[in-house]
Amino acid sequence: MAQNQPDVIFVGNKPPMSYVLAIITAFSSGSIKEITLKARGQAITTAVDVAEITRSRFIKELKVTKIAIGTAEMPPREGENKSRMVSTIEITLLK
Amino acid sequence: MAQNQPDVIFVGNKPPMSYVLAIITAFSSGSIKEITLKARGQAITTAVDVAEITRSRFIKELKVTKIAIGTAEMPPREGENKSRMVSTIEITLLK
Numbered sequence: 136m137a138q139n140q141p142d143v144i145f146v147g148n149k150p151p152m153s154y155v156l157a158i159i160t161a162f163s164s165g166s167i168k169e170i171t172l173k174a175r176g177q178a179i180t181t182a183v184d185v186a187e188i189t190r191s192r193f194i195k196e197l198k199v200t201k202i203a204i205g206t207a208e209m210p211p212r213e214g215e216n217k218s219r220m221v222s223t224i225e226i227t228l229l230k
Numbered sequence: 231m232a233q234n235q236p237d238v239i240f241v242g243n244k245p246p247m248s249y250v251l252a253i254i255t256a257f258s259s260g261s262i263k264e265i266t267l268k269a270r271g272q273a274i275t276t277a278v279d280v281a282e283i284t285r286s287r288f289i290k291e292l293k294v295t296k297i298a299i300g301t302a303e304m305p306p307r308e309g310e311n312k313s314r315m316v317s318t319i320e321i322t323l324l325k
Contacts (some may be wrong), residue, residue, distance in 0.1 A: 179275040183317040187301045191315075202297040204321070206282045220286075222278040226299070 142167055146174035146182040154185040159193055162230050169200070169230075175207055175223040186226050194230060201227040237262055241269035241277040249280040254288055257325050264295070264325075270302055270318040281321050289325060296322040 142161070146154050154172070161167050174182035190197040202224065209219045237256070241249050249267070256262050269277035285292045297319065304314045 177272075177275050179278050180272050180317065183274050183299050183319060186299060187315075187317045191301055199299060202299065204278050204281060204294060204297065206286055220282075222275065222282045224278060 142169060143171050143173060146172050146178050146185060148178065148181075151181055151184045151188055154181070155189050155193065158185070158189050158228065162194065167230075170228050172226040172228070173223070176221045179222060179224045182224055182226055186228060189228070196230065198229045199226060200229045201225070237264060238266045238268060241267050241273050241280060243273065243276075246276055246279045246283055249276070250284050250288065253280070253284050253323065257289065262325075265323045267321040267323070268318070271316045274317060274319045277319055277321055281323060284323070291325065293324045294321060295324045296320070 144154060144157050144161070158170055158172075161170055172182045172185060186199060190199070205223045205225075206220050207223050209221050211218050239249060239252050239256070253265055253267075256265055267277045267280060281294060285294070300318045300320075301315050302318050304316050306313050
């Protein structure tokens with residue numbers, strides 16, 4: 136059971152609260168102490184919102200232990216032939 | 231002269247390259263070793279893009295020494311009476 140709980144949550148286009156709930160659920164299982172949020176492109180802002188909402192409203196003792204930024208290569212869009220570079224972020228949360 | 235060079239750059243709605251150029255200009259003055267990018271809301275993604283573009287394409291030796299996220303309170307929009315919370319990011323770059 137414990138191994139099935141996610142310790143990485145990919146943040147995409149859903150509203151921030153759905154990711155906040157995923158974090159709360161994962162931590163409340165009791166077996167997880169650390170969760171990493173991963174996002175890229177416009178979802179980077181959402182990932183920061185998710186971390187801040189979770190920390191300020193729901194899990195006061197939550198600590199941001201690591202933030203890393205990077206660049207990922209995305210395959211070209213249909214009809215284009217150049218791959219695109221997209222920024223990424225990883226935010227690690229410790230309860 | 232040296233004191234007039236900005237060591238904080240506020241990232242807003244302009245295209246990423248205008249901030250990249252501001253960083254390159256500030257570093258090339260020679261008197262600055264460290265610059266902090268500050269952004270909030272949707273500009274958070276732009277700030278990450280700016281840091282990544284500067285590092286990968288222009289100043290290879292650039293290091294991200296610190297990334298901090300937080301929440302700021304914004305005054306209510308006209309006609310509303312509740313202040314809004316907005317996420318913030320600070321990215322410190324060392325040459």
